[in-house]
Amino acid sequence: MSETPERLDADGLAALFAGSPFMSTLKLEVLGIDYDKSELRVRMPLHAGLERRVGTRQFHGGPIASLIDVTGDFAVGMMIGGGVPTINLRIDYLKPAVGDALTAIARVRRSGKSVAVVDIDVTDDKGSLVALGRGTYHPQRG
Amino acid sequence: MSETPERLDADGLAALFAGSPFMSTLKLEVLGIDYDKSELRVRMPLHAGLERRVGTRQFHGGPIASLIDVTGDFAVGMMIGGGVPTINLRIDYLKPAVGDALTAIARVRRSGKSVAVVDIDVTDDKGSLVALGRGTYHPQRG
Amino acid sequence: MSETPERLDADGLAALFAGSPFMSTLKLEVLGIDYDKSELRVRMPLHAGLERRVGTRQFHGGPIASLIDVTGDFAVGMMIGGGVPTINLRIDYLKPAVGDALTAIARVRRSGKSVAVVDIDVTDDKGSLVALGRGTYHPQRG
Amino acid sequence: MSETPERLDADGLAALFAGSPFMSTLKLEVLGIDYDKSELRVRMPLHAGLERRVGTRQFHGGPIASLIDVTGDFAVGMMIGGGVPTINLRIDYLKPAVGDALTAIARVRRSGKSVAVVDIDVTDDKGSLVALGRGTYHPQRG
Numbered sequence: 001m002s003e004t005p006e007r008l009d010a011d012g013l014a015a016l017f018a019g020s021p022f023m024s025t026l027k028l029e030v031l032g033i034d035y036d037k038s039e040l041r042v043r044m045p046l047h048a049g050l051e052r053r054v055g056t057r058q059f060h061g062g063p064i065a066s067l068i069d070v071t072g073d074f075a076v077g078m079m080i081g082g083g084v085p086t087i088n089l090r091i092d093y094l095k096p097a098v099g100d101a102l103t104a105i106a107r108v109r110r111s112g113k114s115v116a117v118v119d120i121d122v123t124d125d126k127g128s129l130v131a132l133g134r135g136t137y138h139p140q141r142g
Numbered sequence: 143m144s145e146t147p148e149r150l151d152a153d154g155l156a157a158l159f160a161g162s163p164f165m166s167t168l169k170l171e172v173l174g175i176d177y178d179k180s181e182l183r184v185r186m187p188l189h190a191g192l193e194r195r196v197g198t199r200q201f202h203g204g205p206i207a208s209l210i211d212v213t214g215d216f217a218v219g220m221m222i223g224g225g226v227p228t229i230n231l232r233i234d235y236l237k238p239a240v241g242d243a244l245t246a247i248a249r250v251r252r253s254g255k256s257v258a259v260v261d262i263d264v265t266d267d268k269g270s271l272v273a274l275g276r277g278t279y280h281p282q283r284g
Numbered sequence: 285m286s287e288t289p290e291r292l293d294a295d296g297l298a299a300l301f302a303g304s305p306f307m308s309t310l311k312l313e314v315l316g317i318d319y320d321k322s323e324l325r326v327r328m329p330l331h332a333g334l335e336r337r338v339g340t341r342q343f344h345g346g347p348i349a350s351l352i353d354v355t356g357d358f359a360v361g362m363m364i365g366g367g368v369p370t371i372n373l374r375i376d377y378l379k380p381a382v383g384d385a386l387t388a389i390a391r392v393r394r395s396g397k398s399v400a401v402v403d404i405d406v407t408d409d410k411g412s413l414v415a416l417g418r419g420t421y422h423p424q425r426g
Numbered sequence: 427m428s429e430t431p432e433r434l435d436a437d438g439l440a441a442l443f444a445g446s447p448f449m450s451t452l453k454l455e456v457l458g459i460d461y462d463k464s465e466l467r468v469r470m471p472l473h474a475g476l477e478r479r480v481g482t483r484q485f486h487g488g489p490i491a492s493l494i495d496v497t498g499d500f501a502v503g504m505m506i507g508g509g510v511p512t513i514n515l516r517i518d519y520l521k522p523a524v525g526d527a528l529t530a531i532a533r534v535r536r537s538g539k540s541v542a543v544v545d546i547d548v549t550d551d552k553g554s555l556v557a558l559g560r561g562t563y564h565p566q567r568g
Contacts (some may be wrong), residue, residue, distance in 0.1 A: 005191075019195070019196070020193070020195060020202065021190055021191055021192070021194075021195075021196055021197075021202075022191040022192050022193060022194060022202035022204055022205060023192060023202065023204075025167070025191055038244060047161055049163055049164060049167055050163070050164050051162070051164060052162060052163075053161070053162060053163075053166060054161070054162075054163055057264070059230050060162065060163075060164035060165065060208075060212050061205065061228055062164055062165075062168075062205070062207065062212070062269060063164060063204075063208075064210075065204065065207040065208065065211060065231070065233075066202075066204030066207065066208065068201075068206075069204060085233065085235070086203050086233075086235050088233060088234040088235065089207070089232070089233045090230060090231070090232050090233075091207075091228075091230060091231045091232075091233075092226070092229070092230040093228050093229065093230065093231075099284070108242040113190060119163060135207025137192075
C-alpha cells in the first residue's frame with residue numbers, strides 16, 4: 001500500500017530536528033512555513049559548541065553550512081513528509097557571522113520530478129546577510 | 143614588527159582543531175601532511191552526535207560539509223600558521239556515508255595572492271568515495 | 285595619475301559588449317541599469333549560432349552560461365568602468381531554454397574589498413525561469 | 427522496441443560537435459577517449475571569435491565555460507550515444523587563458539542512476555592549469 005505524502009507542520013519539523021542526533025546539536029527552531037511560496041525559515045541560536053573560537057561569539061562555518069543544508073532540505077521535504085537527499089550545495093560566506101542567532105530562509109526556486117533547486121539566505125540577528133546557499137535536492141524522501 | 147608565517151605540523155593542527163569549540167566536537171585527527179604537494183589528510187570518526195538518524199551509523203551531511211571545509215581550509219592555512227577565511231564552497235554528496243570513519247584529502251589546486259582553490263575528496267572506511275568538495279579560500283589568516 | 289573609476293551607462297556597456305569579439309557574437313542588449321540596487325538586465329536574442337540543435341530554437345547551455353557570466357560581471361563592473369575578473373561561477377539549468385530571447389537580471393548580493401557575490405536569474409520570453417547563476421568576482425578591473 | 431545505447435567514438439563525437447550550431451562555433455577537436463576510466467579529452471583552438479578583447483589572444487570566459495560543459499557532458503554521454511542534460515556546473519577561473527588552444531580533460535567521478543558528477547580540468551598549450559569545472563549531469567540522453 002503506497003503511503004500518501006503528508007505535509008509537515010512546525011511541530012512535525014521540530015520533532016524531526018530533535019530526533020536527529022546531529023541536528024539536535026544545532027538546536028534549530030522553526031520560525032515560519034509558507035507552503036504556497038515553498039518557503040521555510042529556521043533559527044539557530046548561538047551556543048558554546050558552535051563557536052569558531054572560544055568566546056568570540058562567531059559561528060563556525062560548519063554549523064552555517066549545516067543550517068543552510070537543513071533549511072534547504074526541509075523546504076523541499078516539508079511538502080512530502082521528511083528529509084530528502086542533497087545532491088549538491090554551494091555556500092558563500094559573506095562576512096563573519098557574530099551574534100546571538102542566525103536565521104536561514106529557504107525558497108524553492110524550481111521543483112521538478114528529479115531535481116529541486118533551493119536558495120537559502122542567512123542573516124544575523126541584526127538582519128545583515130552573512131551567508132548564501134544554493135542547493136540541489138532529490139524531491140523524494142531519503 | 144611583522145610576524146613570519148610558520149608552517150603548522152600535525153601537532154599544531156591538532157591543537158587548533160581541539161581549541162575550536164565547534165571543531166572539537168568533530169574529533170578530527172590529522173592523518174598526513176604533504177607540504178610539497180600542498181595536501182592534507184584528516185580523519186573524522188563516527189560518534190553518536192554526528193549521526194543523521196539514531197543508530198544508522200550514517201553521517202549527517204552537516205559534519206561532512208564541515209570536514210570538507212576544515213580540511214580544505216587548513217590545506218591552505220597550514221602553510222601560513224592558521225585558519226583562513228572561506229570565500230565559498232561546493233559540496234557534492236555522492237552516496238550515503240556509513241561506517242566507522244570518513245577521511246578527507248585536500249589538495250590545493252591553485253594558490254594565488256588573493257584566492258586559493260582546493261579540491262577535497264571524502265572516502266569512507268572502505269575507501270569508497272562518498273563526497274566531493276571544492277572550495278575557494280583567502281590565503282591569509284582569518 | 286590615477287584614473288577615477290567611472291560608472292558605465294547603457295551606451296558604454298553596449299560599446300564594451302560590441303567591442304569584445306566573443307561577446308559581440310552573443311548580440312547582447314542592455315535592458316536596464318539600476319545603480320542604487322546594483323542591478324543589471326541584459327537580453328540575448330536567439331540566432332542560429334546559439335542553438336543547441338538545428339531548428340529547435342533551444343539555446344545551447346554555453347551561451348546561457350556566457351550570458352550569466354557577462355551580466356554578473358558587469359553588474360559589478362558597471363560601477364567601476366569595465367569588466368572584472370570572475371573568480372567562480374555556479375550555473376543551474378532549470379529547464380530547456382526555448383524561444384526568441386533570454387533575459388538575465390543580475391543583482392549584487394555583497395560587494396566587499398576583494399570579493400563581490402552576484403545572483404543572476406535567467407528567464408525566457410514568457411517570463412519563465414530557465415537558469416540560475418551565482419558568481420564571485422574581483423571588484424576591480426581585469 | 428527499446429534502443430540499445432551505443433558508445434560514441436571520436437568520429438561520432440566530432441559529428442555531434444559539428445552538427446550543433448553553437449558547438450560548431452567552438453571548433454572542438456576530440457583528443458582522446460578512455461571508456462574504462464570514463465575520461466574524455468577535448469581541444470579548443472583559439473580563433474578570433476573566442477577572444478575576450480581584440481588581439482589579446484586571451485579566451486573569453488564564456489567559451490571556457492562552454493568547453494567545460496561540453497566536455498563534461500559528453501564524458502557521460504559518450505557511454506550512451508549522445509548529449510545529456512546538465513543539472514548544474516561550477517567553473518573556477520584560475521588565471522587568464524592565453525595562447526593557441528585550451529585542452530579540457532573530463533573525468534566522471536561518480537555515475538549513479540539519476541546523477542553523474544564530473545570533474546573537468548582545463549590547461550593552456552603550455553600545460554598550465556587555467557580553469558576547473560565540476561558538473562552534475564542526468565545520465566540519460568537529453
